Amino acid sequence: MRQLTAVVCSFVALLQGSETALAQDVPVPAPNIWLVYGVIGAVFLFALMGFGYVRRAVSESTFSLGEALSEEDSLSVMEKDAMGNKIPKVGSDGKPLMATVLVGSTSRVIALSGSIMILLLFTGAGVFVLYYFALGLGVPKEAMSR
Structure with a gap:
């Protein structure tokens, strides 16, 4: 319960814009490493289940x-x-009589593949952020200095 209280107080201090309050708070002890991996694995599992649900719904439609x-x-x-x-x-x-037909669009294929790459980039970065926060390290100092 104490860990949850410390996390909530840190989050409230962050929302209020008080960076010094975060440094003065009671440090939150790091959880068990298997809990960290379990949470990250659960996030990936739910994401894969969501993609599977969308794929099944699309395959059953036209x-x-x-x-x-x-x-x-x-x-x-x-x-x-x-x-x-x-x-x-x-x-x-x-x-001349004209007919409307569907023609493949290279630009739409490029946009789709670019969107997939951006999704993978944000998912990969999100895993590392989840890992840092789960270990109680917060945002890396290098990210805050820029």
């Missing part, structure tokens, strides 16, 4: 990643003439 990463484009409707050559099909108004 969602298509190929369609989501495509964009609409207008193309002329083509037909073959007597010689077998493709020519644009002309409508009653004399203009």
Whole structure:
């Protein structure tokens, strides 16, 4: 109970902007290292379970990643003439008929892969921050000096 009280008091002091109050508080003893690893493992386990739930929900729907990463484009409707050559099909108004089709978008694929990389970067950094806080070390001094 004393550890919880010290953590709550430190958090309240941090919210109030009192950096000196944090240094003067009673130091919080570090928990058992297996508890630290257990909490971090549980966070990863719940994240994986969340991704699995989303994947299952997507696979049961009509969602298509190929369609989501495509964009609409207008193309002329083509037909073959007597010689077998493709020519644009002309409508009653004399203009070529246009059809809207989905075309793969490289920029959307790049944006998706970049988003995944940013997600992994923040998840990796978050694990180290969780580890520091779980050991009672707080934010590393090097991060605060910049």
